[in-house]
Amino acid sequence: MEIHVFTAVDMFTKLLFAYPLRNKDAITVCEAIYRMFTTYGVCQTLISDRGSEFTNKCTAELCKLLEVTQEFTPAFAHHCLGACERQHRTLAERLTTHVLKGKSWENELHSVTFSMNSSVNNSIDFSPFEILYGKRPNFPLIQYNSASFKDIPVDMRTYFQELTCKLNTIHEIVSNNAIASGLQMEEKENLKTNNLKLSIGDYVYLQREPTGVGRKFQPIFDGPYVVINIPSSHLIKLRDPTRKRKLSDPVHINRLKIAHIPAPDPAHCLAPLNIESTETEESETLSSSKNDDIDNQPSDTIVSEPYVRRSKRKFNKPLLFRDENFVTANDIESSTDAKSEKVKRILAKKKNGNQSFLYLVQLVGEPS
Numbered sequence: 503m504e505i506h507v508f509t510a511v512d513m514f515t516k517l518l519f520a521y522p523l524r525n526k527d528a529i530t531v532c533e534a535i536y537r538m539f540t541t542y543g544v545c546q547t548l549i550s551d552r553g554s555e556f557t558n559k560c561t562a563e564l565c566k567l568l569e570v571t572q573e574f575t576p577a578f579a580h581h582c583l584g585a586c587e588r589q590h591r592t593l594a595e596r597l598t599t600h601v602l603k604g605k606s607w608e609n610e611l612h613s614v615t616f617s618m619n620s621s622v623n624n625s626i627d628f629s630p631f632e633i634l635y636g637k638r639p640n641f642p643l644i645q646y647n648s649a650s651f652k653d654i655p656v657d658m659r660t661y662f663q664e665l666t667c668k669l670n671t672i673h674e675i676v677s678n679n680a681i682a683s684g685l686q687m688e689e690k691e692n693l694k695t696n697n698l699k700l701s702i703g704d705y706v707y708l709q710r711e712p713t714g715v716g717r718k719f720q721p722i723f724d725g726p727y728v729v730i731n732i733p734s735s736h737l738i739k740l741r742d743p744t745r746k747r748k749l750s751d752p753v754h755i756n757r758l759k760i761a762h763i764p765a766p767d768p769a770h771c772l773a774p775l776n777i778e779s780t781e782t783e784e785s786e787t788l789s790s791s792k793n794d795d796i797d798n799q800p801s802d803t804i805v806s807e808p809y810v811r812r813s814k815r816k817f818n819k820p821l822l823f824r825d826e827n828f829v830t831a832n833d834i835e836s837s838t839d840a841k842s843e844k845v846k847r848i849l850a851k852k853k854n855g856n857q858s859f860l861y862l863v864q865l866v867g868e869p870s
Contacts, residue, residue: 505607508534509593511586514676516623517542517630518589520615522608528558535561539568547571551583552751576737578711579754581691592618625683626676633676636669698755700738704729705761708740708753726761843867 506523508531519542521534539545548565550556552574565572575582593614600610619630620639631639700706705726712720727749731739737752843865850862 507593507611508538509586509590510535510538511589512542512545512630513585514680515630515633516585516589516626517634518593518615518618520593520611522611526555528555528560531555532560532564535564544568544570547573549573549575549583551575551580552577574751576752576754578709578757582754589618626679628672628676628679633672636665636672698758698760700729700732700755700758700760702729702732705763706738706740707759707761709757709759723759726763 506526508519508521508523510519511517519538521537523530523534535548548570550572555561556572557574562572564570580587596614596617597607597610600614601607616639620641622629626633629638705728707723707725708727709722710724712718712722726743727740728743729738730741731752733739733752736755738755738758739752740749742749845863846866846868847864848861849864852860854860
């Protein structure tokens with residue numbers, strides 16, 4: 503049984519949006535994105551991986567219509583969407599317990615999503631629901647202090663002022679906690695980063711994920727490729743020297759490995775210039791001149807012609823032309839009593855003895 507769930511995570515509040523799908527084609531995914539926008543509002547930037555359900559024309563036109571900037575992460579770099587991938591792990595763990603009990607995962611998806619949005623996130627010390635609405639949700643399993651009627655403001659203006667002040671305080675605390683958590687995570691990830699130092703013109707191998715039958719015996723690295731641009735410290739732009747593969751998108755540096763390949767030496771492609779023979783030919787040309795005044799003048803510089811490599815392959819002639827006794831139609835003339843007639847074409851040929859041949863020819867003027 504295949505389970506298709508569209509998930510989206512807000513980078514600030516860590517709010518999870520999950521919606522079940524029949525399949526994962528472009529039209530179905532666009533419907534889920536539109537449902538998310540109509541529920542929480544249009545976001546500023548939509549970041550996704552390079553799956554075909556996101557890199558299609560339908561999703562691009564939807565983002566263009568709603569004025570949403572669409573960005574993509576590098577291929578095979580799942581940690582670039584770490585916030586979303588971590589939510590996937592928790593969602594799969596909590597859905598598994600319900601599926602093993604025989605319950606339908608479509609019916610339990612919304613309850614699991616609600617529990618995740620109501621739980622406190624360790625990195626920001628607040629739950630996504632509380633950051634979004636400024637209060638904890640009303641639920642029997644959640645400790646919630648219901649306010650009395652005396653605490654309710656008289657007018658709506660005072661209520662919104664207090665709610666805005668409360669949300670600003672929460673957002674400030676969340677921002678500081680997110681920055682501190684990000685720095686801590688960055689220090690931890692830097693210990694495992696690739697210390698590869700690249701420059702433009704270096705040769706590297708690109709890691710790939712083999713698929714299909716016999717993938718365990720296929721090479722893990724492909725290449726070598728040439729570094730042509732370094733947009734950032736993590737993204738590298740490559741080019742295939744053989745022109746067999748086109749790499750239009752930059753790749754992550756964690757997928758690269760240095761290839762110790764020396765630069766090609768073009769010396770064998772250039773013709774050696776024989777200076778002594780050039781000077782000899784020049785002196786002979788000057789000495790053979792009739793005017794003595796021209797002999798005393800300095801000669802112009804001789805530009806050598808570029809060396810052109812000629813093929814040494816021997817082409818064999820057809821069997822018809824390897825016969826030493828073969829003659830063409832222009833070389834054969836037949837004499838008659840009236841006049842000399844010329845052969846137009848040779849129609850057939852057969853061997854007559856060891857050294858002679860018989861030809862069936864068509865004379866000039868005869869019907870074809």
